[in-house]
Amino acid sequence: MFAIVSREQIAPRFHRFVVSAPQIARKHRPGQFVIVMPEELGERIPLTIAQADAAAGTITLVVQEVGKTTMAMGRMNGGDSFVSVVGPLGTPTHIERFGTVVCVGGGAGIAPILPIAAGMKAAGNQILTILGGRTHELVILREEMGAVSDEIFFTTDDGSFGRRGLVTQALADLIAERGRPDLVVAIGPAVMMRAVAELTRPMGIKTWASLNSIMVDGTGMCGACRVVVGGQTRFVCVDGPEFDAHEVDFDLLIKRLRMYLPQEQVARERYLEQCRCHAQGGHHG
């Protein structure tokens, strides 16, 4: 069992968990993730480690409510426990002094980019950060990202915060104004990462994306997470999660992420129904 030290809602449907996992906190490197199984009958889902505190023996996870599992996690609190947390998994980010690194984070992808930006900053890179979300409140972790960035820019789809539009537009303008960066790291929805890759490919700017595929064990045993990179089948859990964004078959990734949509809907509706029953019963406070 892995004790939840705290849960804090940081935006609509976004929660920040601090979880006691000393061995993982000690070994964590930027870019790595854990597989969490919240409860006994639960499923195993991959979550990137947003921060790790080796001294306190804790890791920070940012969870967006999208399906049954993450919605149920949003109702857990400090004092509760996750049944299983295993990691740190995946190949750590290759960190070195590249020069200028642009970190592009969209929606839930902002959390995993935080430790990478911090690591790149510590290695002496200039960090230019672009964060985007649908609306004002969904541009999460602004302060944390600001602290590890030399400059930071924001976009929202509705223009409620920062510049109106997509992160790719901000990135295109940034490149036009400042010249080519040495590296772009993009993490966010697959469509966003694909758009960033398409933008930087003709310019020949080295670009990495961190892929968020479906996993079961997370140790290379099942192959559920496989993607095609440079024409080769690769396992996100052990070969990734980061790959050369110009080589990733994003169309395939997007399709594979839709694999269990009907089942996900069944689970979500069943869960919401149960929540309604509890609420109507009114005995559970």
Place this chain on the structure above:
Amino acid sequence: MAEPLRGAPELPRSERMKVPRHPMPAQDPHTRRRNFDEVALGYAPEIALAEAQRCLQCPNPPCVKGCPVGIDIPAFIDLLRRGDVAGSLVKLKETNTLPAICGRVCPQEEQCEVVCVVAKRGEPVAIGRLERFVADWEREHSPVSVPELAPPSGMKVAVVGSGPAGLACAAELARAGHAVTIFEALHKPGGVLVYGIPQFRLPKEIVTYEIDALHAMGVEIRGDFVVGKTATVHELFWELGYDAVFLGTGAGLPYFLGIPGENYLGVLSANEFLTRVNLMKAYDFPHHDTPVRPGRRVAVVGSGNVAMDCLRTAKRLGAEEVICVYRRTRNESPARKEELEHAEEEGIDFRWLSAPLAIHGNAEGFVTAMQIQRMELGEPDVSGRRRPVPIPGSEYEIAVDTVIVAIGQGPNPLATRSTPGLALNRHGNIVVDPETLQTSIPGVFAGGDIVTGAATVILAMGAGKQAARGIDAWLGRLAAGEVEKPRLE
């Protein structure tokens, strides 16, 4: 207290040969293909005793030589016949840590039973079924018994992986007085016994019982711990304070076919399919959260025991048609005969001499069909089996919505790659000393599928036991100051 089993008289030798082998009671095929309950129901006590009477008690028994771990088969059968089931189990456990499991999943027909002298004039003694009976009877009628443990040695051993090799190794080491921790990557211990072999062939309660027995012996099990990631082998020695390490990490890396269309949605490895259903209990979705796509027309590529498990599982999940695609014939199929027969009884459509050429899908990326090449058998290949050769122009398509690839597994590299200086062969398997099972690193031992490539439960279990002896000897030398723990950084 359980009622003791009344023994059966010893039959004259000539009479024993006249008793026919007792069939195994099994669930009716029409019923069982819709449930996950165990198929083979086990002998009733009177049947077990009657079967035990068939054993000739050969003075120089070939069955013992046929057993990979050399169980004293005539002795355990004789004790059973006399009604001393507890004694029979002790005899089994001298060489086999997991008789309830091996009695179910061992390929006896090619090990002990194939050489049984009774088989020369009839059918062999049902050694596996008797082994299962003894273990089941004791489990159901006696409390968990803790074997006598040697006084604490003060030595700590890390066992990596909780499959058959790790469980057997841990039990032996605990008996020898060492403090043992098993490190398991998944949240539940048991390895392939839990994620791989389905409930209908090996009920999980049996694995749980064996794991409880290890707990009772003082063995600690740490789940959610991936050696190579959560800690390296070096850290097991120098930060977590272990004095020896056993690597029993198994064959957990799925092989794919390398044919076009393999990444369509609905194409999955046997490991993924079985892990979803067995470990994560996807058959009970949405009560359990992990989903599995219930295929209507399912093709399984391969014809080994894992393929049989996938075929029969797909049937139980409600598939209308379940097709086995294998490029050789039934004769070359590596599956146990019993598994093949069970699959046939359950209505699996076997397409022998059929090799998958390509997988087709629709615009959404889902599998729709598999293209198959008809084969014929040619000259024998290096394995001694006749090589399948394509018949030109014989390609055809079958409509499928799920393809499960069950063509074998390789060694999982997470632990081995993170251990500098560990000698591997060209397949990625660990190289060990055949006697002690020590690897190229002193104090690090290995056994099971990670050494041999995908093999059987009994071989892995035997290797775990053998390694425990090597580790025990090494710990003795460590205590005497003759050797030192390795530094791997």
